[in-house]
Amino acid sequence: MKQLFKTKWNAACFVLIPACIGINYLGKLFASVLKLPLWLDSIGTCIGGILGGPVIGGICGAANNLIFGFTTGDSITLVYALTSLGIGAAAGIMARLGHMKSLPGALLTACVTGLTAVVISTPLNIIFWGGTTGNIWGDAVFAWSQASGLPVFLGSFLDEVVVDVPDKFITLLIVFAIVKGLPRKLTSLYDIDDEVVSLD
């Protein structure tokens, strides 16, 4: 269990975090350029979690939302810093448990991160916007649930499930494809089991 949260605090990790935040930004940008009905703004957070571990993943996620909130004036993003932290940490923990080595494992990771995001986001949605998420499909579900008399909590939960779970599935599939293709030279920088061997 000690290995699960072990983190290397070296320069490589402090360089990984901004790169991951940049990747999040690009994912979101591409999704809007290609007009896809998904967010795809946590690709970097998941990569950070998988390479650096849950702690780095969590920092990636939280820093991502805090930085964008405080510099691009998007105070709506700021609210979801906690969600991003959860996503990064969940992806990191699943990777440390060895689930990101195969496709079924990646799909399981997608389920776990998606549900983490849903569980953290739902109360935030209710507190700040009365239950909506700002995504057309999700909000249509929310409107339907309210019209048919379901409690706000359940409606908002369904609203998040409809948006977040497919989003995380696609995200984790992309991440899986990318991480598989990374050179060993790079991934070894973040390996926690490495040892320094001297030759004399």
Place this chain on the structure above:
Amino acid sequence: MKSISLYVDQDTFLTRLHSFSKLFYIAAAIAIPLIGGGFHLYVLSLLLSFCLIAAGKIGKRILPLIAFSFTIILTVFLIHGLFNQKNEQILFTLGPLIFYREGLLYALKIGLNILNMLLAFAVLVLTTRPAVLVDDLEQAGFSPRFGYMICSVFQIIPQMMGTMNTILDAQRSRGMETEGNILVRARAFLPLISPVVNSSLINTRERAIALEVRGFDSKEKKTFLQDRKLRGADKRFIAFMAALLFASLIWRIRVWL
């Protein structure tokens, strides 16, 4: 290179203010209506932000921010106006749609809260250079390593955008379709994102080596080029906001009694 920060470079009262005063302003502007309760405090908070924005000559820059939040506020109004479960009293009808008073009042409160947060943040965001904010944080004892992390985000993103445009052009010139129905657009996503992501991850290795060579891991105490302290104007500003905060607290207690 286009920066992602919204900072407007000019010399006004707000840009000269210490970033901590502006952070305190955000906290106070959001807290006052929440503590006091009631719509007039939201209006007061909004007026205060508008005054600061006018004094800081950033009025034009907040319009895109408000436009951005407009869709969210609109959905909140639609959903709660039509379907909120406490809805009883009909306010008006629009064709087949029936809007209720309770839902709209609830939506109004959420809408004002979103707008209030947005404007309070705009005061900080449009008048503070990110590097200065990080510098101020570091002088107050924030870890310089995390400070580096924040600053480098602003260098990396324009760089990655440049790479992204190159790759978009390269893939298009090879005949990849980026426009069309949703399946075509979805299929374009992976060949576009994976080269950018790969190259930026591979670049991190060189960046890490470059940093280590320059003593990134050194434990020496860092010194600063500019010594920024809270000045008279900052203290007066903070005192004013603290007084308003205190007044709203008293207001709430008075309502309780």
